[in-house]
Amino acid sequence: MKPFQVRAVSCDACTGIARRAVDYAAEKCPDGLGLRQLSAGPLEKLSVSRWAHELIKLRFPRRSHRTPWPLKGFNKRFENDIVKPTTEFSPTPTQIPHDALTHDQSVPDFLQGISHEMRTPLNVIIGMCQFLERDRKTPLSPLHRDAVDRMERNARTLLHSVNHLIEELRNNKAR
Amino acid sequence: MKREKKVFLVVEDFEDSRFMMRRLLEMAGYEVLEASDGEQAVKIAVDARPALILMDLSLPKLDGLSATREIRKKRVLRKVPIVAVSAHDSPQTRAEALAAGCNEYVTKPIDFDILNSVLDRYLNDSPSRSSA
Numbered sequence: 001m002k003p004f005q006v007r008a009v010s011c012d013a014c015t016g017i018a019r020r021a022v023d024y025a026a027e028k029c030p031d032g033l034g035l036r037q038l039s040a041g042p043l044e045k046l047s048v049s050r051w052a053h054e055l056i057k058l059r060f061p062r063r064s065h066r067t068p069w070p071l072k073g074f075n076k077r078f079e080n081d082i083v084k085p086t087t088e089f090s091p092t093p094t095q096i097p098h099d100a101l102t103h104d105q106s107v108p109d110f111l112q113g114i115s116h117e118m119r120t121p122l123n124v125i126i127g128m129c130q131f132l133e134r135d136r137k138t139p140l141s142p143l144h145r146d147a148v149d150r151m152e153r154n155a156r157t158l159l160h161s162v163n164h165l166i167e168e169l170r171n172n173k174a175r
Numbered sequence: 176m177k178r179e180k181k182v183f184l185v186v187e188d189f190e191d192s193r194f195m196m197r198r199l200l201e202m203a204g205y206e207v208l209e210a211s212d213g214e215q216a217v218k219i220a221v222d223a224r225p226a227l228i229l230m231d232l233s234l235p236k237l238d239g240l241s242a243t244r245e246i247r248k249k250r251v252l253r254k255v256p257i258v259a260v261s262a263h264d265s266p267q268t269r270a271e272a273l274a275a276g277c278n279e280y281v282t283k284p285i286d287f288d289i290l291n292s293v294l295d296r297y298l299n300d301s302p303s304r305s306s307a
Binding site: 115116119120121122123124126127128130131134135136137156159 | 189191192195196198199202233262283284285286287
């Protein structure tokens with residue numbers, strides 16, 4: 001059985017929805033429902049039910065002409081849960097804005113999402129470099145110290161470039 | 176004089192970031208508890224009453240601002256220093272964080288020296304409580 005995998009999507013809101021869809025599907029269909037690459041385009045234009053359906057089709061490719069579930073009532077239930085948040089899913093307003101499903105004026109969301117995706121790993125790299133440089137319990141040899149210095153310097157340069165790029169995009173959009 | 180180990184709560188949803196924060200803080204001589212979402216943060220804060228909380232603002236389940244408000248509602252945690260950690264360096268998010276009850280706002284990437292001076296300041300202002 002091929003596993004599913006959530007496609008990396010370009011904004012936090014979509015990723016949040018995708019994760020929840022998969023969590024939900026996995027919970028409802030525990031017998032080997034995994035994750036698989038969703039080859040369709042960006043999620044922006046898909047409603048939740050449609051997205052969920054795509055997900056299900058991957059799980060049951062030969063039966064995709066009819067509703068395959070264990071999933072009876074899934075779409076309805078799912079839309080209810082996501083669009084009208086319940087405590088079970090409790091998406092907070094910052095994670096899933098109401099317009100996340102239609103995604104018309106989502107450029108700021110998109111920018112915010114992508115900048116987050118790019119900066120978070122860089123911040124980890126920089127933080128770990130600081131740790132290696134300062135940890136007195138296992139001090140680095142001069143050569144390793146130099147290497148870590150260079151790693152941190154380059155990570156910071158990359159971070160600045162990312163910040164600069166995002167700033168430019170934002171300004172361009174504002175014009 | 177030997178410094179007593181103070182317990183911090185690090186609230187952060189990205190595991191690698193938590194790992195990084197834990198290493199930096201342990202290196203600085205603190206003990207670290209971890210929470211990966213806002214709800215867990217409130218629960219652990221109530222149970223463990225840390226000397227200080229480092230709160231990422233974008234979190235699943237309950238975001239950092241809401242979690243901070245929840246924590247401030249608890250009588251025993253009204254004065255615990257909460258340091259907001261955010262990747263967004265805008266006056267608006269800063270103001271929101273302070274309005275929600277955070278004492279301080281630091282931006283990522285975390286500069287270890289700056290973080291340390293912030294922590295020192297708050298810990299000297301409010302010495303760790305003994306557990307109830």
